[in-house]
Amino acid sequence: MRTRRTLAPLAAALGLIVAVPVAGGALRGSDPSAHAAGSGAAPLIPSIVNTRILRTQAALARAGRYADHGQTAQSIAALNAARAQAKFAWNAAKYVIKTSPPSPAGDALPDGDPAASAYAGREDTAFAALSVQHDVVATTTGLITQVGAKNKALRKSWINAISSSQATRNAAVAFIRTRKLPGTFPTVMPNLVPLVNDELKELNGRMKMTGFNGTLRKSLLNSRTRALKTRRLVNRYWPPAPAD
Amino acid sequence: MPSFRFLALAAVAAALVVVAPAMSDSGSARQSAAPPAQIAGGDAAPIIPSIVNTRLVRAQDALGRATADYDSNQPAQAVNDMAAATDNLSKAWNAAKWVVQTTPPPPAEDAFPDGDGGAVTYADPPTTAVAVLTAEHDLVSASVGMMETGNAALLTRLTSSINAMQTQRLNAIKWIHSIEPPPTEDARPDGTEGGGTFAALMPGYVAVLDDELQQIKGRLALYKFSAAAKAALNNARVKAQDTKDLVNQYWPPVPAD
Numbered sequence: 359m360r361t362r363r364t365l366a367p368l369a370a371a372l373g374l375i376v377a378v379p380v381a382g383g384a385l386r387g388s389d390p391s392a393h394a395a396g397s398g399a400a401p402l403i404p405s406i407v408n409t410r411i412l413r414t415q416a417a418l419a420r421a422g423r424y425a426d427h428g429q430t431a432q433s434i435a436a437l438n439a440a441r442a443q444a445k446f447a448w449n450a451a452k453y454v455i456k457t458s459p460p461s462p463a464g465d466a467l468p469d470g471d472p473a474a475s476a477y478a479g480r481e482d483t484a485f486a487a488l489s490v491q492h493d494v495v496a497t498t499t500g501l502i503t504q505v506g507a508k509n510k511a512l513r514k515s516w517i518n519a520i521s522s523s524q525a526t527r528n529a530a531v532a533f534i535r536t537r538k539l540p541g542t543f544p545t546v547m548p549n550l551v552p553l554v555n556d557e558l559k560e561l562n563g564r565m566k567m568t569g570f571n572g573t574l575r576k577s578l579l580n581s582r583t584r585a586l587k588t589r590r591l592v593n594r595y596w597p598p599a600p601a602d
Numbered sequence: 603m604p605s606f607r608f609l610a611l612a613a614v615a616a617a618l619v620v621v622a623p624a625m626s627d628s629g630s631a632r633q634s635a636a637p638p639a640q641i642a643g644g645d646a647a648p649i650i651p652s653i654v655n656t657r658l659v660r661a662q663d664a665l666g667r668a669t670a671d672y673d674s675n676q677p678a679q680a681v682n683d684m685a686a687a688t689d690n691l692s693k694a695w696n697a698a699k700w701v702v703q704t705t706p707p708p709p710a711e712d713a714f715p716d717g718d719g720g721a722v723t724y725a726d727p728p729t730t731a732v733a734v735l736t737a738e739h740d741l742v743s744a745s746v747g748m749m750e751t752g753n754a755a756l757l758t759r760l761t762s763s764i765n766a767m768q769t770q771r772l773n774a775i776k777w778i779h780s781i782e783p784p785p786t787e788d789a790r791p792d793g794t795e796g797g798g799t800f801a802a803l804m805p806g807y808v809a810v811l812d813d814e815l816q817q818i819k820g821r822l823a824l825y826k827f828s829a830a831a832k833a834a835l836n837n838a839r840v841k842a843q844d845t846k847d848l849v850n851q852y853w854p855p856v857p858a859d
Contacts, residue, residue, distance in 0.1 A: 405813050405814065408743075409817075420674070
C-alpha cells in the first residue's frame, strides 16, 4: 500500500470527502468509505481525478463480481470501463499537474498551518492516478484463468486492460520526468517501486502456480517486461536515497 | 448502516466530517459486508445523527448506482438514481436544519468526564450541517463526471441535479449565516479554539468549492462537450464561484500572522 504524505489538516475543521485508498483497498472488501483526513491522514484527491479513480475501482469490483458469477460479457464490459476510467484519471491528473503549483517540500507547511490545503498537491494526485493503474493490472491479473482464456474476447479484455494501464503508467513516468517539474516528485515517485514489485510478484506467482500457456503466457511475460521497465525508469529517474 | 463520522483534529476543537465518497460505488459498498460500525465513547468518532445520516447514506448509494449504470452503458437507468440522490440530499438538508434548530447547546466542558455514560457521541449540529454541504459537493462532482453523456434524459437530469444542489447549498449558506450567533474571540479557526461552530467550520468549505471549480474548469478544458452540457457546466462554475465568494464574505479567511 502506498503512503500519501499529509500536507496538513485544515486550519478550520471541515467536512470533506476522502478518496478511497487507491491501492485497491475497496476491491479487497475493506470498508470502502470514510478514511480519515485528520492529522496524519491522507490528503484528499481533487475531485477531477478522484471521481475517475472511484469509478475505476467500482468497475473493477463489478468485473470481479461478474467473473465470480460466470457472467463473462458483463465482466468484459466492466473491465473495459475500468481501463477507460483509469486512463481518464491520468488525463485529469495531467491537467492538475499543468495547472497547479508545486507542493512545498519537506516541512515547509507544518501540520496546522492554515495555508495548507486539505487537498493533495499535484504530486500526490499524480501518484494516486498512477496507483490506480496498478490496481487495474493487479485486479485483472487476479481475474485471469486458463479456462477463461479460451474465450478470445475475455482474453483480449484482460490483456488490453493490463497493457493499457502499464503503457499509461510508463507514459506518465516519462511525462513527469521530461517536464522536469519542480515540487516533491523526487520524494513521491520512488513509492511507485513497491507497487511495481507487488505487480511483478503477482505476475510471477500466477504464472508459476497456474502454469498459463500459449498466447496468455506470452502476454503475461510481456506485462512483466513492461513492469520491469517501469521499475527501471523510476529507479533511474528518481534513484532511492542511499542508506546512511 | 454506514455512518458518516467525523474525526477530531488534534489541535482543533472541531472535527473533520468524513463522508463516504459519493461514488465509492455500489460495487465496493455492497461488497463490503460489514458496515463501518461506530463505537461511541473514549476517542471514538461521533456519528452524524440518524435523521440526517440515513439520507446521506441513501444519497451515496444512489450516486453509486447511477455511476455504475452509467459506466455499464446504461445511462437511462442512471436517471432515476440521480433523481433519488438529489431528493435524498434535499431531505438531508431539511433534516440538518431541523437538527440545528432543535439541538440544545452542548453541556459545559467536563460535565461528562471520560467514561461517563452521558458523553456526547453524535456530531454537533454545525458538523452535521457541513456534512450535508459536503455531500452536496459530492453529488455535483459525480454529476460533472458524467456530463459527456449522449443520453438527453440523463444530461437533463444531471444539469437539474447540479443546479438544484448548488442552489440548495447557496441557500443553506445564507440560512446558516442568518442564524449564526455573533462571533466570539474563540470562534475563529485559529487551530485551537472554537471547533464545532459554523464560524470555525465554514471557512474550510472554500477548499471544497475550489476543488469543485477545478473539476469543472478541468473538464471543460479536457473534453469537447455538447453546447447544452457546456452551458450547464459554465453555469455551475459561476454558481460555485458565487458560493465561494459568499462564504468568503460571511466568514473571511483569517489573515496569516
